[in-house]
Amino acid sequence: MRKPNIVILGAGYGGMMTTVKLQKSLGINEATITLVNKNNYHYQTTWLHENAAGTLHHDRTRIPIKEVVNTNKINFVRDTVVKVKTDEKKVKLQHGELTYDILVVALGFEAATFGIPGLIENAFTIGNINNARVIREHIEYNFAMYHNEQEKNQARLNIVVGGGGFTGVEFIGELANRIPELCKEYDIDKNLVRIINVESSPTVLPGFDPQLVEYAMNSLESRGVEFVTGAMLKECKPESIVYEKDGKQVEVPTLTTVWAAGVRANTVVEKSGFVTNRGKVEVQKDMRAPGYNDVFVLGDCALITNPESGHPYPPTAQIAIQESQTVAQNVKKLVQGTQELKHFEPKILGTVASLGHNDAIGVILNERKLFGFKATVMKKMIDNRYLLKLGGLSLLMRKGKFNIFY
Ligand SMILES: Cc1cc2nc3c(=O)[nH]c(=O)nc-3n(C[C@H](O)[C@H](O)[C@H](O)COP(=O)(O)OP(=O)(O)OC[C@H]3O[C@@H](n4cnc5c(N)ncnc54)[C@H](O)[C@@H]3O)c2cc1C
Structure with missing residues (x-):
């Protein structure tokens, strides 16, 4: 039997974590996995403001994809996604085309300028x-x-x-x-x-x-x-x-x-004809796009409503990473022929905003408020935890933030 083609679009938080999880959980005889990204590196979007201000060099923020992804198991294609042609199960790239059996859309965000002149x-x-x-x-x-x-x-x-x-x-x-x-x-x-x-x-x-x-x-x-x-x-x-x-x-x-002051989902989503709400795909509980059994959407391209507040969850790396767990499990289930898929249950652990490298504010579990030093340490722990999850101890040691006291 032919191996299914899994194609993952975007190597941000959602796409990278889905890839790394599938790399571990699926054997090379079970599926062909292809990751597509504009650049040959992954960057930590949540650190970009530091690069922009000049307080952190961008080489700390970017991670070559080949350092994390095993290219003996995953095909990496460096290209720009133009459009998904769902009726043909194809992805149009700037320099070619890919065919998929299962697609994961994790193309992140674009700035929203609300028509403000200039x-x-x-x-x-x-x-x-x-x-x-x-x-x-x-x-x-x-x-x-x-x-x-x-x-x-x-x-x-x-x-x-x-x-x-x-x-x-x-x-x-x-x-x-x-x-x-x-x-x-x-x-x-x-x-x-x-x-x-x-x-x-x-x-x-x-x-x-x-x-x-x-x-x-x-x-x-x-x-x-x-x-x-x-x-x-x-x-x-x-x-x-x-x-x-x-x-x-x-x-x-x-x-x-x-x-x-504003972001919207990557416009590729709208251009590809998915039904959107505020430019995002209002995904089903199993993270699939409505009307498609073979397309998962996550991260800033997906919209999920918080049943308690009635408002959508804000687009965050935290939620994109959590969603990748469900998406990777559900992709594996489809490959193995299980039709009953897992539902995504967000678990918001808190929010911490930095105010420079030596100050921060945050709310963590049970509405506990954090200020100053404690919040700064928490922020760096969150950043380091992600690196550990993505690439283990060696990535953490190379890219982690250990400047706790200055
Ligand atoms: C400055 C800043 C600070 C933030 N701080 C926090 C924070 O502290 N905590 C938090 O939880 N969230 C934070 N966020 C939000 C968070 O970064 C996003 O919600 C998160 O990055 C979304 O993950 P994603 O996987 O959907 O997309 P991304 O991480 O943006 O990844 C998308 C990937 O797709 C690639 N791509 C895009 N278009 C194409 C294309 N056409 N073809 C091929 N590849 C393409 C991009 O190069 C990128 O690699 C912050 C955002 C910013 C901008």
Whole structure:
């Protein structure tokens, strides 16, 4: 009998963990497994804000796929997915085509700009290693240029971050640590540098415990961050942004706007004709796309509603990793001919947001709140635990975060 072709799209949290689990649980005689990814490395999306701010080199964040995946068991295809042709059970790639019997879609997210004029053209986003590297270089270039011009351009030193959610606040925390170093390096008075966060909700980190939000804002304000809450970003121009607050429009000169206020599922999902809700596939309990017995969708491409709140679970690495466990088990069941599949039960263990490398806030099991040092240690433990799960002790030792006391 012909071996089934399992094709996994995307080597992020969801795709990599599914691959590694199937690599262990299926024999080479049982199935052919192919992993497709744009790059020949996996990156830890949850560390990209550090790369963007320049507090962590991107080589720490990226992990060559061949270091984790056994290429004697898994075919790795470095290519870009264009579309899934479900009626033909094929995946169209930029440079070819693959046929599948079982498909796993784990293509992650893209920035959502909500039609705000100028954002696509003039703002940066933190979406992958290359975006992050450009932001770091751009900030550094502007600091270097500041002294080289006769007329000082304050826009070079104003950094605007759109969105005070998780990603925006984590990025600001890293910037607040990085700016004093950059000022020293480029002989700039650090009081001249402005980090401005524009958030449409009345407070940053909407949905977080108010006490933790207050702690985060105090911590960041004490390091010079300015928060403009209840303000809508109206336009992003090449040398300024315009926001509206209390009915008034304010223009801030800046050459650096980083948009961190929204993500959507990878547009490949919509282009492929899956039925979507807010751009994501509202998956069945067994993680399959409705109407398809052979297509699993997970991570930021999947939508699952929390029955208690009635709202979708937020897109997180935590949930993508948990989903990969169910997807890998269910793919194996299909390969072995079992039609009764496992249901995914999310187990939210908590949320920890860093405020730079030496401060953090979080809520863990049973609503326990964490601040400062304890939260920082917890954040690094979460990061290290993932590395251990993905590639064992050797990967943890190579890439782990052990800088607990500084
Ligand atoms: C700065 C930042 C900080 C975050 N912090 C946290 C946190 O602390 N905790 C938490 O739980 N979550 C956090 N998140 C959210 C988390 O990173 C995402 O929810 C998670 O990465 C989703 O995993 P995924 O597997 O769906 O996609 P991803 O991890 O994004 O992986 C998608 C993969 O698909 C590849 N790909 C994309 N398009 C194509 C294509 N067309 N063809 C081929 N390959 C393609 C990409 O290169 C990538 O390797 C953070 C996000 C950001 C941006």
